[in-house]
Amino acid sequence: MASQAVAYESEHHAPPPNVDADLVARELIATTTGASGRFKAWTWGLGILSIAGIVALILKFIDQSDDSTKWGYVAAMVSFLLSVAGGAPMVAMAPVMAKANWVRPITRIASLFSFAGVATLIMLIPLVAILPPLVTEGARRRTVWYMAPDYSPHFWTTLSLVLLLITGIALFYSAAIPDFASMRDHSNGWRQRLGKRLARGWVGTDAQWRTLRMRIGMFGTFYFLILVFVNFLFSTDFGQSMVPGWRDAIFPMYHTVSGFQAGVAGVVIALYFSRKYMKLEKYIHLDAFWSLGRLLFALTLLWIYFFYSSFIVFWYGRSENDIATLDLLIKGPMIYAFFAGMILLWFVPWWILIWNKVRRGTTMMVVGSFIILLGLLIDRIRTFVPAWSVPGDQIHEKWLKVIPETVWPDIFDILIMAGGISLVAFIVMMMTRVIPVLSVWQVQEFNLLAKPIKYIKGHATLVAKPD
Amino acid sequence: MTTAEFGTHNWGMVVDVDKCIGCNACVIACQAENNIPINTQDRVERARSISWIRVERYWEGDFPDAKARFIPIMCQHCENAPCEPVCPVYATYHNSEGMNVQVYNRCVGTRYCANGCPYIVRFFNYWEPVWPESLRNHLNPDVTVRSRGIMEKCSFCVHRIRRESRNARSAGVEIADGAVQTACSSACPTSALNFGNFNDPDSKVSRMKEDKRHHTLLDQFGTDPNVIYLAKIDADKKVGAGEAATHG
């Protein structure tokens, strides 16, 4: 043995050794009940805002469904929600695939964002109705559906988003079965009945565990593939294809990667609030923030990398469609949004997240995450609003000859944006009443596998690697 | 040279495709004027022949209604040239008279400019040029003989422009319209090639430019060339402005 495992009360990092598994289960299940007054107030407020948003969406559809140029903000909102709610479950999936230990306690909260995909779907429905078909006024605009029927974008994007929602929920459910069993054993009332129904006879045999891990691996991979596909379809069909001459091979990837960045930021925010207001310091260790901080930092740098890759090619090329694209998306009406987005999505997070002290703490991490989400919203507005503002008669030109007027948001748009964000938060918060916000079995596993030890003269963590 | 001689001209060409008969006299004249190496059969077969101006011929239709389309193409001296920003040593740049100039003694031969040119009018010297003894005396003393490893292209006969500029300055007058003729434009029997100063509103080329048949080649690349083409008129077709002259 190279080290002596000595009981050591490590400040934040690994749990104290021999934490009783039963205690863990009871404490975490207890978080589903006993909501504080503050929690109730917030859920009421968010719920009302969400309903206002949905009502505004319906009213906008009744009032403005003939003019597609006014729907840019809704498109930007769908993209934003897709990025946050779609990207967050990646935290539940990717580090698990890489066999990282730090992610075990926090996979549940990342997975809960899959349910918020309902918000994305709600916003998408009117948009699908408004999206012009591929052939308008006899001409076919540029699309990735080369020979396919005219309504292909509508069909495939909706289908893939529905699939994303289903796969996300399937991923959540596969990982949640042992927790439903814990609820069956430790909760009461409707939660106990729900746990019993959904646990499907879970007792924890070897075969059941093997099936569980296999399902997580399968749905996780599938989720990732579908997420990339949805990002590709939405950014192309609802974004790039609306602007003549905008030919940008990297835009789908740019959209996906900024989606991951937003998802991780969303998870950090959810973690911060859970940890602080549900008193979960014992279970959500600073290790999680440290690792998520590094991930967020890398994704921030990746954002500027992808952005610059497209910019340099357009700027240097100087062909007519390149110049028109730059004029529309960067130089033209959207220049303030461009600078705001770049500063909030890259420059500020870069200089916040680069410091070890920030990543070791929580407050600046959550501030940085809010900044990133705000920046992403502005960036999505910058790309989707001008795209939708191109009038129907220009859509099949070779390149954009006339830069369209800036479209400002009306009251419906503002309510829809506020409502969409509230709906995501509302759904995640309500789901924590149904199932513990931290995954019981994964916390128990984490406690088993990671032990603080004394190593020669210092302290270290001994992490078992069973796979 | 005072600034009065530079910066006041914008040299360009107007090519009237309707008048071009595909005789290639311009090609020969350019070859003779600019000390271009001899294009042997081997070089032509290996696509290494150098001709600063070429006449492309496209066939349209089938016998007996076959038509031949000719289009002379030389360096377009683009205002927004894709060959200029990519040269690592600034061997090609845009001068104040609207011309894209090639500085032979600075060129290291990376051929990046040639890749950037959409008109394929830039040429590389793969071998040291060799002329037989009998032809050595025909070399034009005003034009540099390029060694191997160097890029070259149409220069709008810049040596002729310089000579006329010097003559005009010593005479104290402006360069008259038509006093400077490139080798190709002076050789063309049908006046399909016309060279002149676009900054002079009364010059021949400025007036020809206003023709409603005018267009430029490959405008989707945004190169803003200084060579204007006038489209061919077909007796049996109505031609509008902007119809592309490239067929095929």
Add this chain to the structure above:
Amino acid sequence: MQQRRELDQVYTNRKLLNGQLDTPKWWLPTVSILGVVVLIGVIVIATMINKGLGVTGLARPVFWGLFITTFVFWVGISHAGIMISAILRLTQAEWRRPVTRAAELLTVFSLLTALVFPLIHAGRPWRIAYWIMPYDVARGIYPNIRSPLIMDPVAISTYLTGSTLFLYIALLPDLGNLRDRTTGWKNAMYTVLSLGWRGNPRQWKMQTVGGILLSALMLPIFVSVHSIVSWDFAIASAVEGWHSTIFAPYFVIGAVHSGVSAVVTMMALMRWLWKWDDFIRPEHFDALARLLIVVATGWLAFTFLELTFALYGQDAPEIALREMQMFQWPWNALFIVFFLTAYAIPVPMWLFKRVRTNIALMFWTSILVNIGMWLERFLIIVPGLARRTPFVYTWEAYRPSAVEWTIFIWSFAWVTFLMLLFSKFFPLVPLFEQKESQVFTDDVMIGRAKIPAIVREAD
């Protein structure tokens, strides 16, 4: 996955230093043959510089051919080093340990080789001193930094400097080790090179911090080098198939694919040639293969995006190019071979653990990948040049000449030659990393199972 092996220090030292302390029998004949090939290649290069680029197969409009393809290929291979040593070091993956030095070496030598190609492919290489000097030595004009051909040497030389420093810092403990075991002129050489390494805690701390800092600093370079090389092509709007925004990450991920496969090839050779079966184990190939599956699939996604958006513009010239590239002879054959070797054969094979832990199969599949990746670069660079814009009059074919092929083969011989020469004087597997892995791994009992564990720093 990680198997514990008790290997004591004496055994480790003796086995891993067998390249320096004794010379393997095969070493001298191999190096001599390679030396001859290198010499032939140098003579051919000299002849080409003397006679002119006419000896190549280049013609109008294919102005860039085999040399630039091979240049991009070697820059791609160089990305292995940073991927493996820097990224895996920063994520604290234990399985990187035997391969870090060989990967960094491959980086340094492939970069050196890559730098040769832009020099020799230019028309007047002796004038390139004007351009490499970032100073206005020639007629008061600085080089044109707007040109990607200037951004290239800046990026590559930064990468080379950083990698060399990284390699050296990682070499220091082993140089100290060798100094203590040799006499005579070798001792003198190692004494100078080891910079007074004593192995005390202060020096270890500096060495570790230096390595980590360099790893972090090299990461932006890792991404930017191949992006800048890709922008040589992406910014040219005149060439079909080149003007695409996706080139930067596409090339980078292709470089990682190509580079890590080259590392696999190298590791298999190292294990066989020096008999390092205890140190380079099937579990390392397993881990590398799994990384490769992810990277290769990411590369496939980028290829798909590139092709989709090439056709998306519905430009007749671009469509004509793709039609030639995929359906006309000889390009269609090259395309099929490329796709099969770069993805369709290796990656499905790697999905099976039996293949991943079979070293011979990993060796051959990794070679296939690199054949495919070289072809990928060729298929990006040359068809776009051969079939340019609507001027059908200027479409031409390109056939590389014997001179180009010779220099291509020379580059492989040169890299291998340098690596073998290096192995004579410096160990290819870092001893201290190997010993560190013994100390940082442990077993824990969880319930009744004995599970391997690693020691992580408490942050």
